[in-house]
Amino acid sequence: MKELILSQVYQHPLISADDLRRIIDAHHPRSFKKGEVIYKRDKVLNEYLVLESGLIRSYTHNYNGDEITTDFFGQYEVVIEVLSLFQRTPLQEDLQALTDGCGWTIPYDIFQELFHTIPGFSEWGRLWMTNKLFQFKQKSIDIITQSAKERYLDILTNKPQIIRHAPLKQIASFLGITDTSLSRIRKDIG
Amino acid sequence: MKELILSQVYQHPLISADDLRRIIDAHHPRSFKKGEVIYKRDKVLNEYLVLESGLIRSYTHNYNGDEITTDFFGQYEVVIEVLSLFQRTPLQEDLQALTDGCGWTIPYDIFQELFHTIPGFSEWGRLWMTNKLFQFKQKSIDIITQSAKERYLDILTNKPQIIRHAPLKQIASFLGITDTSLSRIRKDIG
DNA sequence: GGTCGCTCTTGCCTTATGGCAAGTAATTGG
DNA sequence: CCAATTACTTGCCATAAGGCAAGAGCGACC
Structure with missing residues (x-):
């Protein structure tokens, strides 16, 4: 290995x-x-x-x-x-x-x-x-x-393992938004 | 030289x-x-x-x-x-x-x-x-x-020659805001 | 198995910044 | 020196994202 x-x-x-x-x-x-x-x-x-x-x-x-x-x-x-x-x-x-x-x-x-x-x-x-x-x-x-939503979708397609393992709050601060806003973005995407 | x-x-x-x-x-x-x-x-x-x-x-x-x-x-x-x-x-x-x-x-x-x-x-x-x-x-x-205003003040103190020579529009796009907003920030600072 | 703590969601309202458009000021080029 | 272009300002309204707080879901540990 x-x-x-x-x-x-x-x-x-x-x-x-x-x-x-x-x-x-x-x-x-x-x-x-x-x-x-x-x-x-x-x-x-x-x-x-x-x-x-x-x-x-x-x-x-x-x-x-x-x-x-x-x-x-x-x-x-x-x-x-x-x-x-x-x-x-x-x-x-x-x-x-x-x-x-x-x-x-x-x-x-x-x-x-x-x-x-x-x-x-x-x-x-x-x-x-x-x-x-x-x-x-x-x-x-x-x-x-780009909007926060676009940046989130970027990660979602290019670095899906991050989305799978990191808590929402950490992803949000990485994206430059609050956890509240990221939660709403997720809701919006469906 | x-x-x-x-x-x-x-x-x-x-x-x-x-x-x-x-x-x-x-x-x-x-x-x-x-x-x-x-x-x-x-x-x-x-x-x-x-x-x-x-x-x-x-x-x-x-x-x-x-x-x-x-x-x-x-x-x-x-x-x-x-x-x-x-x-x-x-x-x-x-x-x-x-x-x-x-x-x-x-x-x-x-x-x-x-x-x-x-x-x-x-x-x-x-x-x-x-x-x-x-x-x-x-x-x-x-x-x-940081807010756009804080970022502008940063440049103002640390890189004043930029403010002196670059047109507002270029400074604005560098800061990540529109020229309209930067104009208002300048007005606000006085 | 219950309590604690953490994560996430959601509603209500606020705030920073943007979009557009009109208008003025400053610069540039003939 | 004038015309044209570009730079900047300002008003009005729109929108993205934030602040706060309540509550739901879920896992961790004694």
Whole structure:
């Protein structure tokens, strides 16, 4: 399973079979239970996690203490908060499991070494960052151009596992609306 | 001026004086006039631009053809669309000058070479991406947690040069509201 | 098996922002 | 310097989403 998942995730034309072997070997297993906070706010992140199974969300709090879910992570996704890992600053969010699950972690210092010795790996990393950057840029455009209902339908078709496992309140805050409004949207859709 | 600007932008503990020299030498001058579209949609970006003076915005269009301003760039900022540059795909936005100005460009292939031969440079690049990623993530949080007025006041204090040079309509679409609403917000502030 | 707590729904009313249209002010180009 | 275009403002009304509170459903735990 380890090889299967990780060779999928680290697929890149410039990463050779040998490189991939080194990368895969650097990963350690990690499993978690529903509700567990995998990485805690205010600590500096020292690894990241590639998800094999389960669902994870990241969340922060607004000025009056309400939780805001900022992201969801599913199978094959990289669970990370780049600001903390790469700038060595405390996490600004909690990362919490929504279901039981497991995955593979890689420590920061090993990652660094591979990043600087395997050209294909730094390319891969940059590409990953590029996609993540685009994703958030797109999200901020979607929030201002689409209605809450349209954004909900988007998730419903593209990320159905989120709808299945995350409570309404978390989905609502991710969409940028209240749980009340999301409930009405669901009613409206039927 | 070239040294001053670029050594400021590429400041990083792992970039030596020699490295910095190589990086600076790779940059070419570029100036532009108000209103000029510096990088055009549908073309693949082959360089990026470090701004010495002037103001630039990026914009795209929503489904019914209205312009949406997605970002503003000022002095010392890197004018780029990462998705196009690093994935070699066509630009999805236009990059347009709001004022006369000038800066320094570096071609993609030279950038690539430096990125893979100067460890401090790839660190710098990753750090830059990290910050940009955070910025967009923060923007999407701000849109859902703050009122339009608060977001406007934010720009007013943190990026006053935008308010001074960009027309109301562009600022409004950047904030995610209509020009009508922004006009009322301005009236309200007094 | 009952009580507690959490999740979700719903009704009533409020508020922020939008849509349209008319009108004024400012800029641009010949 | 004038005409044309674009930028901005304002009034009137519409709409999406929020605030609050009551209540229903459901699971968790002793």
